[in-house]
Amino acid sequence: MKRMSTQIAPHLARLLPDSMEVAADNTLHIAEHAITELAERYGTPLYIFDRATITRACQRYRQAFQEQYHASPVHILYASKAYISPLIAQLVAEQGLGLDVVSGGELLVAKRVGFPMEAISFHGNNKSEAELRLALQLGVGRIVLDNWHELERLTRIAQESGQRPGVLLRVAPEVETDTHRYLQTGHASSKFGFPLGNGEAQAAIECIVREGILHLRGLHAHTGTMLREVRPYQEALERLLALAVQMYTSLHWWPEEISPGGGWAVDTPEGEAAPSVELLAQACQQAMERSLASIEASLPAPTLIVEPGRSIIARAGVAVYRVGARKVTPGGITYLFVDGGMADNIRPALYGAHYTALSVAAVSREAEESVCVSGRYCESGDMLIENVALPRMQEGELLLLPTSGAYCLPMASNYNLVPRPAVILVDKQQVQVMERRETYEDILARY
Numbered sequence: 469m470k471r472m473s474t475q476i477a478p479h480l481a482r483l484l485p486d487s488m489e490v491a492a493d494n495t496l497h498i499a500e501h502a503i504t505e506l507a508e509r510y511g512t513p514l515y516i517f518d519r520a521t522i523t524r525a526c527q528r529y530r531q532a533f534q535e536q537y538h539a540s541p542v543h544i545l546y547a548s549k550a551y552i553s554p555l556i557a558q559l560v561a562e563q564g565l566g567l568d569v570v571s572g573g574e575l576l577v578a579k580r581v582g583f584p585m586e587a588i589s590f591h592g593n594n595k596s597e598a599e600l601r602l603a604l605q606l607g608v609g610r611i612v613l614d615n616w617h618e619l620e621r622l623t624r625i626a627q628e629s630g631q632r633p634g635v636l637l638r639v640a641p642e643v644e645t646d647t648h649r650y651l652q653t654g655h656a657s658s659k660f661g662f663p664l665g666n667g668e669a670q671a672a673i674e675c676i677v678r679e680g681i682l683h684l685r686g687l688h689a690h691t692g693t694m695l696r697e698v699r700p701y702q703e704a705l706e707r708l709l710a711l712a713v714q715m716y717t718s719l720h721w722w723p724e725e726i727s728p729g730g731g732w733a734v735d736t737p738e739g740e741a742a743p744s745v746e747l748l749a750q751a752c753q754q755a756m757e758r759s760l761a762s763i764e765a766s767l768p769a770p771t772l773i774v775e776p777g778r779s780i781i782a783r784a785g786v787a788v789y790r791v792g793a794r795k796v797t798p799g800g801i802t803y804l805f806v807d808g809g810m811a812d813n814i815r816p817a818l819y820g821a822h823y824t825a826l827s828v829a830a831v832s833r834e835a836e837e838s839v840c841v842s843g844r845y846c847e848s849g850d851m852l853i854e855n856v857a858l859p860r861m862q863e864g865e866l867l868l869l870p871t872s873g874a875y876c877l878p879m880a881s882n883y884n885l886v887p888r889p890a891v892i893l894v895d896k897q898q899v900q901v902m903e904r905r906e907t908y909e910d911i912l913a914r915y
């Protein structure tokens with residue numbers, strides 16, 4: 469194998485999984501498996517996850533917080549909405565991380581692998597009665613309450629079952645973030661959380677504490693995703709702690725746990741590097757220190773919970789498509805049609821997210837043309853990449869899209885009744901099928 473840095477521009481190499489290399493024949497390999505062979509064996513579109521990259525990302529989070537954050541104990545929960553399968557849940561548990569789930573489905577994946585339930589936070593803004601009952605039955609560590617309806621629903625279920633579930637109160641901390649409008653979650657008019665400014669968060673805490681039916685373990689906020697600044701994390705922590713002080717004064721209630729959520733950015737194809745996780749850990753340390761120093765009473769620093777999703781899994785995953793056709797329009801646009809598209813990756817259409825692509829078999833060949841990588845779906849907006857420079861690719865060649873590990877498959881659909889792709893997890897020893905390719909039988913079985 470050759471070092472990738474001599475074959476691929478450094479800003480592109482940084483987007484690839486740790487175990488990806490360029491072989492002597494100039495084709496891409498992952499964990500010593502030729503991508504061309506994996507595509508032959510498992511078909512395309514194929515999503516490939518690199519075990520080593522995920523493991524290191526988990527370790528990096530743990531180490532960064534161990535070294536930079538000393539104010540209180542820390543729990544790192546992997547946000548499974550970014551991508552989950554039983555194998556990923558197992559891997560994350562082996563690395564000592566907990567899990568953030570957002571539905572009964574994600575919770576059942578955790579259950580299937582015997583994930584420690586105490587290490588799970590159950591999120592969502594409209595958890596059903598059945599989902600709440602499931603969480604209670606499984607003994608989930610904390611249910612994150614989003615609104616009054618959930619509070620009432622869970623209180624009733626807890627009374628009926630005689631259990632006292634642990635809960636966090638999700639607060640909309642009124643913190644602005646510099647990210648796509650659809651990715652902002654902590655502003656005053658966010659759909660998530662109890663508003664802070666109008667006193668609802670305070671009233672909810674009072675209600676839970678006075679009733680004593682639920683065990684209010686702490687406070688939670690999540691301000692957005694693809695965040696490159698530490699400011700929203702600091703502001704969220706400071707506002708949550710200020711709220712805690714207010715509630716201590718009025719109720720003598722103090723949180724055991726506090727969370728500024730997840731949302732840390734990853735490197736972009738445009739060459740914008742994500743700030744380090746160490747920086748995030750330092751920022752949390754500063755915010756906790758500052759806030760606690762301003763409190764007169766001597767109160768213990770709450771355990772910190774962080775919930776990274778994208779920054780654990782995005783770079784570990786690549787999508788491999790086969791080129792089916794090319795078309796040059798009279799207007800001069802060259803389309804490269806691939807066998808997947810918006811149904812396995814809605815992010816470009818939904819958020820205008822940018823991806824880049826490499827030719828699997830001709831990595832270091834000079835770019836010869838600018839193309840629009842377009843999917844197979846019946847939508848003009850089905851463009852995975854509007855404009856990317858590539859060597860001239862022919863029908864049958866393989867195209868690889870880096871940083872496809874987060875929020876592509878979890879948002880995949882059966883649009884046009886196309887079966888969903890196969891997903892594999894690789895390391896040097898083995899290739900494991902995480903999700904078999906969906907079949908027409910699977911699709912028809914639902915009718």
Ligand SMILES: Cc1ncc(COP(=O)(O)O)c(C=O)c1O
Nearest residue numbers: 547690693730731775776777778
């Ligand atoms: C409550 C909560 N926690 C954590 C995350 C994970 O975000 P990210 O994948 O950007 O780290 C999200 C998603 O935005 C979220 O809504």
Ligand SMILES: N[C@@H](CCCC[NH3+])C(=O)O
Nearest residue numbers: 549651653693815874875
């Ligand atoms: N699905 C989004 C992130 C939403 C995270 C959940 N609040 C994305 O692709 O970036």
